[in-house]
Amino acid sequence: MNILIKSAKIIAPNQSYNQQVKDILIIDGKISKIEDHIKPEIEIKEISLDNLHVSQGWFDCSVSFGEPGFEDRETIENGLNTAALSGYTAVAVNPNTQPVADTNADIGFIKSKGADKATSLYPIAALTSLSHGVDLAELFDMKNAGAVAYGDYQKPIENPNLLKIALQYTQNFDGLVLSFPMESKVIGKGVVNEGITSTKLGLKGIPALSEELQIVRDLFILEYTGGKLHIPTISTKLSVELIKQAKDKGLDVSCSVALANLILNESELEDFDTNYKLLPPLREEADRKALVEGVKHGVIDLVTTDHNPIDVENKNVEFDHALYGTIGLEASFGLLLQEFPLEKVIKILTSGKERFAIPQEEIAVGNKANISLFNPDSSYEFSKSDILSFSKNCAYTGKQVKGKTYGIIANNRIALKSSLSK
Amino acid sequence: MSELSVNHLLGIKYIKESDIQLIFETADQFKEVINRPIKKVPSLRDITIANLFFENSTRTRLSFELAEKRLSADVVNFSAAQSSVKKGETLIDTVNNILSMKVDMVVMRHPNPGAGVFLSKHIKASIVNAGDGAHEHPTQALLDSYSIREKLGDVAGKKVVIVGDILHSRVALSNIFALQMQGAQVKVCGPKTLIPKYIHSLGVEVEMDLRKALEWCDVANMLRVQNERMDISYFPSTREYTQLFGVNKKLLDSLDKEIVIMHPGPINRGVEITSDVADSKQAIILNQVENGVAIRMAVIYLLASKIKQ
Numbered sequence: 001m002n003i004l005i006k007s008a009k010i011i012a013p014n015q016s017y018n019q020q021v022k023d024i025l026i027i028d029g030k031i032s033k034i035e036d037h038i039k040p041e042i043e044i045k046e047i048s049l050d051n052l053h054v055s056q057g058w059f060d061c062s063v064s065f066g067e068p069g070f071e072d073r074e075t076i077e078n079g080l081n082t083a084a085l086s087g088y089t090a091v092a093v094n095p096n097t098q099p100v101a102d103t104n105a106d107i108g109f110i111k112s113k114g115a116d117k118a119t120s121l122y123p124i125a126a127l128t129s130l131s132h133g134v135d136l137a138e139l140f141d142m143k144n145a146g147a148v149a150y151g152d153y154q155k156p157i158e159n160p161n162l163l164k165i166a167l168q169y170t171q172n173f174d175g176l177v178l179s180f181p182m183e184s185k186v187i188g189k190g191v192v193n194e195g196i197t198s199t200k201l202g203l204k205g206i207p208a209l210s211e212e213l214q215i216v217r218d219l220f221i222l223e224y225t226g227g228k229l230h231i232p233t234i235s236t237k238l239s240v241e242l243i244k245q246a247k248d249k250g251l252d253v254s255c256s257v258a259l260a261n262l263i264l265n266e267s268e269l270e271d272f273d274t275n276y277k278l279l280p281p282l283r284e285e286a287d288r289k290a291l292v293e294g295v296k297h298g299v300i301d302l303v304t305t306d307h308n309p310i311d312v313e314n315k316n317v318e319f320d321h322a323l324y325g326t327i328g329l330e331a332s333f334g335l336l337l338q339e340f341p342l343e344k345v346i347k348i349l350t351s352g353k354e355r356f357a358i359p360q361e362e363i364a365v366g367n368k369a370n371i372s373l374f375n376p377d378s379s380y381e382f383s384k385s386d387i388l389s390f391s392k393n394c395a396y397t398g399k400q401v402k403g404k405t406y407g408i409i410a411n412n413r414i415a416l417k418s419s420l421s422k
Numbered sequence: 423m424s425e426l427s428v429n430h431l432l433g434i435k436y437i438k439e440s441d442i443q444l445i446f447e448t449a450d451q452f453k454e455v456i457n458r459p460i461k462k463v464p465s466l467r468d469i470t471i472a473n474l475f476f477e478n479s480t481r482t483r484l485s486f487e488l489a490e491k492r493l494s495a496d497v498v499n500f501s502a503a504q505s506s507v508k509k510g511e512t513l514i515d516t517v518n519n520i521l522s523m524k525v526d527m528v529v530m531r532h533p534n535p536g537a538g539v540f541l542s543k544h545i546k547a548s549i550v551n552a553g554d555g556a557h558e559h560p561t562q563a564l565l566d567s568y569s570i571r572e573k574l575g576d577v578a579g580k581k582v583v584i585v586g587d588i589l590h591s592r593v594a595l596s597n598i599f600a601l602q603m604q605g606a607q608v609k610v611c612g613p614k615t616l617i618p619k620y621i622h623s624l625g626v627e628v629e630m631d632l633r634k635a636l637e638w639c640d641v642a643n644m645l646r647v648q649n650e651r652m653d654i655s656y657f658p659s660t661r662e663y664t665q666l667f668g669v670n671k672k673l674l675d676s677l678d679k680e681i682v683i684m685h686p687g688p689i690n691r692g693v694e695i696t697s698d699v700a701d702s703k704q705a706i707i708l709n710q711v712e713n714g715v716a717i718r719m720a721v722i723y724l725l726a727s728k729i730k731q
Contacts, residue, residue, distance in 0.1 A: 188654070194619060194620065195620050195623075196620050196623040196624075198618070198620070199618045199620045199621060199623060199624060200435070200595075200623075200624065201535055201536060201557060202535040202536075202554075202555055202556035202557030202558065202592060202595055203535050203536070203555075203556075203557075204556075205618075205619075205620075207619075271539065272535070272536030272539045272540055313512075316512075316514070317512060317513065317540075318513060318532070318534040318536065318537045318540055319534060319535065319536045319540065320534040320535070320555070321534065
C-alpha cells in the first residue's frame, strides 16, 4: 500500500526528526521519504488530519481478547481493530482463554486469528499446563509457535520451586517468565485494597503485603537462579521500591503497572461500582503517586492497559460476584496525557518491545512503516460511545481525557477511525 | 411534615443526623402503639412490601414482618433457599420478577456487601437494607442507639465500646457511623485478628484489654463471633476467646460503675456473655428487640410516605 502522510509532527524523543513537521511517504509498507513537502509522483492515498502527530508504533504488553472461549466478551479480530484505532501497532495477548493457551497448537490458533491485521499480535503462553500452577507447559515448543513470554494470567505461582525451575529452564532459550505478584494465602477472600475503603464498605481487603511478600520471594529466587523475570502490574509504593533495589543490584527484572493503578485510587469504589473491581486492586493515593514516580524515573518499565473485556453478565452483579477487569485501550492515550507530558507519554507507549522480543521500527527512511497517528490537543470526556470493544466494562467512562488517537499504519496496512478515512 | 432525606435506607452512612432524629421521634409514637391492646394502625393499607432474605435470619425477619403487619401493609416473604436463585437466577432478575407483581418496597438481607446499593441503581422500589454482608445493618444500629437513648436519656457524649468480631460485623460498622453521628465516642475491643487494620480511619480507637474497655465505657455492645463468615481460624478456641473477651458477672461487679450491656443477638451464652449477665438488670437485650419493631415501623412508615408522594 502506498500512503502519503501530510504535515505530521513527528514525536520521536532523542531522534533527529523529533518535534519536526514532515511529510512521510510510504511505498509498499516501507518509509521511502521524510521531507518537508513531498509531491506524490504516483496515485497515492493521502492522509491529512487535524493537528496530526505521529510516532513509532505503540505496544501494550497485556491485553485479553477472549478468543477462544469467551468470544461474547471480545474476539481477536475486534480486539486487534480496537487496538489499532487506539494507536497500538503491537499487543501481547494473555493466555486466559478457554482452553488456556498452553500448547503449540493453541498459540498457533491465536497467531493465525491475528494474522494479516494492522496491529501485530504476540501471544503470551501459559507457564503451566492449564494454568494450574503444577507442571510447566511445553515452553520451548510454544516459543517456536510464536509465544513471547510465559505466565498464568493473574494467577500467582504458589510453589516457589516451580518459579525456580521455570527461571532456570527458560535460560536455555532466553525465555521471559511472568510472575503475578500476589501471595494467595495472604489475599484470602479479599476483593479490594485493604484500607479505609474496604473498612467503610465491609468488603474483604487485599493487603499490600500480599503483593510485596510475593515480589520479595520472587526477587530472592531470581537472584539464586538467574533468568529473565517480568513482574506484571505492580500496585504499591513498596513494590516500586523493591523493584528499584533489585535493579540497582543488577537483577534481570522488569515490571509493569496497569493504567488504572496509575490513574485512579480506591476512592472510586465508594459506590460499589464493579467497573472498579480490578486486580491488582485500586490502592491508596500515596501508592498511585509512587507508581507515577516509578514510571517517571524508569523503575517501572511498561504501562499496560491490562485491557480485559468482561461481559455484562459477569459485571452487572453483586460486587463479590463480579469478575475483575476493565477495558482500557481506547482511553489510554488520553488518560496518560493527563498525567505526563507528550514526549514522556510516547516513550511510555513505545517502551518494552525489546523485553518481549518484539521488533522496533523507528520512523526512518528504509524502515517498515510502523506508525501511530494522533492529536494530543483534543480534550473531551471519555464516554461509552468511545468504546470499541464488545464489552463495555470501563473504569474510565466519564473521565476527562486529553488527546485522541486516529489509528495506525503498520504491516503494510492502514487502520483509521471510519469518520476520518478519505 | 418532616421527611427523610433519602428514598432508601441502605446504610447509616447514607443518611443524616436529622434523619435519625426523625426516625426516633416516629418510633416513639409507634412504641406507644405496639403497647396498646390493639397493636395495629391502618397507615400502610395501600403498600405491599417484599421481605427478600437471601441469607438466613430469624429475629430480623420476624421483626420486620411484625413491623409491616402492624402498619397494615401487605407482606410477601421470600427466602433464597426456596427460590430460583438456586437455579442460577441473578439478583436483578429475581427482584424484578417480584416487583412485576406490584411491590412497593423491598426489605433485603443479602450475604454480599453493597447488594442493596447495587439493587437501588436498578429498581424503582424503595429498599431497606436488612443487612448486607459485613457492610451495614442500619435498622440494628438505629434500634441500638434508640435503646441507649431510652436507657440513658441521650446518645450524645456517651462512651460506647463494641466488643468482639468487628471484622465480620455489619452491626459494628453501622453502630460506629450512627453513634459518631449522634456525638457518642466509640471504641472497639476484641482479638486483633478480628479488628480491621484500618479501623482508626473511622475515628475509632482500639482497646486491647476488655477490663480497660469496660472501665472506660457507659455502654458495652457485645457482638457474636461470626464463625460462619470466617475462612480461617482467627483465634484458637472458644474457650480462649471467652477467657480474653467474655463478660461475666464477676467482671461487671468489679467495675466501679454500672454499665449498660447490649447484644444484637443471637447470644452465645457462656461465650461473649454469661447467662447471669444476659439476664441481669444491666442488660437491655430484650428492650433492644422490642425497640426493633418500633424502629422498623418508623423506617418503613417514613419511606412509604415518600412513595405515596
